[in-house]
Amino acid sequence: MTHRSVDTFLNYLYKIKPFFPRFLSSFFGSTLYGYTDAIDSTIQNASTIRLSFTRILSVIVYLRLLKTEATIIKNLESNKGEIFNIWDCSSSFADQLRTQSWGKPLLGVTVPHPY
Known part of the structure; x- marks a missing residue:
């Protein structure tokens, strides 16, 4: 099973109309590709692996969070007085x-936009 064959299959699924992401996700999950992906995810999410990196990752995440919050505060302070256009309906x-x-329009699900 090559990355190319998986990409070809995913491109095929993406072209199905109407585009129902939940169905397509289940469909992909029931294939050999999806099954091996699920096994891979299970191994990657093993608690022993996560626990061994918890201390290191928590420090890294904490430092990045501090940096991000400082950047947000600077941006908010520099944009004082600006008027932003607010949309009428969030949905x-x-x-x-x-x-x-x-x-393309997505049907039957509200997933976040990827950008």
Whole structure:
């Protein structure tokens, strides 16, 4: 099973209309590709592996969080007084963002846009 064959299969699934992500996810999960992906995810999420890296990762995440919060505060302070356009309906705006970023309307699910 090569990356190329998986990519070909995923491209095929992406072209199915209408585009129902939940069904396509289940469909992919029931194939050999999906099964091996599930095994891989299980191994990667093993608690012993996670626990061994918890201390190191918690420090890294904490430092990145501090840096991000400092950046957000600087941006908020520099944008004082600016008027931002607020959309009328969050749901409609989210649908619009999803359609733009996925390149097609999604049916039956509200997933975040990938960008």
